[in-house]
Structures are given as structure tokens and as C-alpha cells.
Amino acid sequence: MLRFSQSLTELMTIGNLRVALFNYIVAKQLNEELLVRIEDTEKEKNIDGNEKEILELLNLFSIDYKSVVYQSENFKYHQKLTMQLMSSKKAFVCFCSNEKLEEIKVKCKEKGKPNSYDGFCETLSDETVLNCNAPFTVRIKKPENIIEFTDLLKGNFSFEPSNVDSFIILKHDKTPTYNFSCSVDDMLYDISTVIRDERHIENTVKQIHVRNQLNYTKSIEYIHLSSILNVNSNKKNAENSVKQFIEQGFLPSAIANYLVLLGNETPNEIFTIEEAIEWFDIKKVSKDTVEFDIEKLKLINKKHIADLDEMRLSKILGFADTDIGKLGKLYLDEESTINEIKAKIDLIFSSKVSLKGFEDEFSNLKKCLSYAPFMDDFNELEKYIIENTKLDDKSLSINLRYLLTGTHTGPNLSAIYSLIKNYMGEIVK
Incomplete structure (x- = not known):
């Protein structure tokens, strides 16, 4: 297990x-x-x-x-095995105060040695222990010999008894x-x-x-x-919580993909965890510290969004329309997270009152589209607007893009219109 x-x-x-x-x-x-x-x-x-x-x-x-x-459910076993170690003289009661332990720590530091317990309480007699009412901890005796073990990824390790020390196994409150x-x-x-x-x-x-x-x-x-070394914070074990990444609009599949890819040689850059189970070899994962690259994660996230079913993406964005899913994917050239794409979709459905520098033109355009019949073709829509507003090409393109998208740049307007034409009444409100 x-x-x-x-x-x-x-x-x-x-x-x-x-x-x-x-x-x-x-x-x-x-x-x-x-x-x-x-x-x-x-x-x-x-x-x-x-x-x-x-x-x-x-x-x-x-x-x-x-x-x-839950570890707390096993307290009775922790305490029982502590008593077993004590009865076999493999552990001992320690009455040393925090001040005493700090003094030991300072002395070790002054001598250039690792912090280790001085063994004072290990030699106390049973009678002394029984007659002492002071708070105590329980320490396991340090090993008598070198302890060695083999890590399947990093190789062999060897620790001297002094490096292991007589460490505390039961705290003052009798918890492990x-x-x-x-x-x-x-x-x-x-x-x-x-x-x-x-x-x-x-x-x-x-x-x-x-x-x-x-x-x-x-x-x-x-x-x-x-x-993992976070290149943005230079701190080990990337301190950003997983929940934050989810809230920022990264897909779980993309995060998992990136974390398996990180410090690893994989047959493909984009894969699912189910696929990784088939070829993953933990012994081939990098032994060196790996750097967390947010830009790389964004690229992988973008590809996972592109692979999503349009209806599923639409539901993630708050709709239930494959056209909205397709619309979201149009923005992948410039955006890489669900939040960024949703912000673009929200702008499309936001209320646009006016456009600075084009107040009259924008007002005429909005009024024209408010009464326009449904049009399936974007070129047909443009022709209708020109005939009814007399806007020239520049004024038309600037005002129409802003009215339909809430921005001045973005994907091809004809492609956008083909996916939002059924929502024109809501967009031009």
C-alpha cells in the first residue's frame, strides 16, 4: 500500500x-x-x-x-508503543526545560556541531524519574550504529548516530x-x-x-x-496553493500534465494522467531541483482548453451553447486561462453606453442594431449598417468591434459574429 x-x-x-x-x-x-x-x-x-x-x-x-x-485516531497506538520502547530501555523520560534545550542548542552552534541532545536525562535512575513531578517528554535513544537506506531515485544514504540523535517521540501533552x-x-x-x-x-x-x-x-x-523551485519567488516547494491556481482558471488536467512533465522525459508534451500511467517511470524523474515555470503552465493550459469539448467549455464559462465554447476557443491566440477567456466573454455581454471620440457614431450604430432584423451573414450585417447609418469603413469597424466585443482588438469580427448572432438582442442592449 x-x-x-x-x-x-x-x-x-x-x-x-x-x-x-x-x-x-x-x-x-x-x-x-x-x-x-x-x-x-x-x-x-x-x-x-x-x-x-x-x-x-x-x-x-x-x-x-x-x-x-487521521493520525489523531491512532494516539492509543502511539502511546502504547512508546511505553513498549520505555519498558525495553530503548526510550527514556526527559525533564529538560525549553530553556535547557536552547542552551544545548547554543553550545552546539558555538562548537560548530549539529544540534543534538546531551543525554543528561538518559542516565536518570528509575527512582529519580518516579519522584519527579515536572512535565516531561519521551525521547528515543539514538542509534548505536550507522543507519543506511537506499532511495530508489537518489541512491544510497548513510547517517551517523549523532545525526539521528535522541529525538523526542512523545510531547509534554502526551501526543506523538x-x-x-x-x-x-x-x-x-x-x-x-x-x-x-x-x-x-x-x-x-x-x-x-x-x-x-x-x-x-x-x-x-x-x-x-x-x-520544486518557484522561479517567481525563489522559494522551495512552490508556496502558491493549488486552490489559487484553480481559482485563476487553470484546468486540473493541465496542472496535472505540467507537474508530471516537470523534470521528466515524456513521449508527448500533452497527455492525461491515465495515459501517463502507461509509460511513467518514477526512477527516471530528475534528481535535481526543478523550476516551476508559470508561462509553461499557461501554454499547457491553453492546449488543454483547446482540446475541451465545446459544450463542456461553454458550461465552464457559464453557458450551455456549443457556439460559446467555440467563441471561447477563438480567444486562445491571446489568452491562456479560463478566467481570461471568461473576461472576454463577459465584455461581449456587458453594457456599452458610449465610445469616447465616437459618441454620435456609436449612438447611431447602437440604435440601428437595436431595430435590425436577424442576419445570418456578417457581410450582410455590415451592408445593412452602412445603408442605415452612413458610417464609413473606419468608423464602422471601430464602433462595431467595440459594440460587439467591448474591446478594440481581438479575433476576426466575422468569426465572432457567427457565434454570437443569436445573442444580438442581449449584446446590443
């Missing part, structure tokens, strides 16, 4: 979505099930409504999963820390493959250490994906 984990303390980002998509694709290729795990242990930091948004986005991107589980809960949950749900961002490499070795101490022998395969 594979799992996609998302914390309720952060919104679903482009980086998170890429991880979810890769988990989904690989699960399908391996004919295994996908689990969605909601990390909800930090109640005070959880974002309101985030759980609903996460699941809605997964469904929007057609990422099928077997079930949704991230690494302990993740390692236990992966055991509970029999996870076979973990695909996640490379920022979790140091977490991986700690989680392996936990499972080793719990005598868990099943091997878990790891794949750590290179982070």
Missing part, C-alpha cells in the same frame, strides 16, 4: 499535489491501494476547513484512494511527534512504498530508527522527489 500524507497546518501546494499524483500513478502501476493520511495532531495550528479542501482537491484531480485515516506518529502509522497500515519530497530525507532515517527499535522488519521502499 502507498500513502499520501497532508498536514492540516498547511494548504495543499503545487509540491504537495505533485507528490499525490506520483503516489497515485505508482499505486496504479503496482496495482496497490492508495491511502490518504490526514496529519491532524497539531490541533492549535490546523487551518479551519483545510481537511475539506484537501479532499475536494484530490477528487478534483481524480486521485482515487481507498480510504482516509511527527516522526514517531508517521513511523508507527506506516507500520499500522502496512505501507510498502513512500513517495515524498526530498525535504523529508532526514525524517526518513529517524522513522527507520523508530521501526528498527520496535523490531519491525518489513522493508519500505523510499523515493524522495526533488523540490
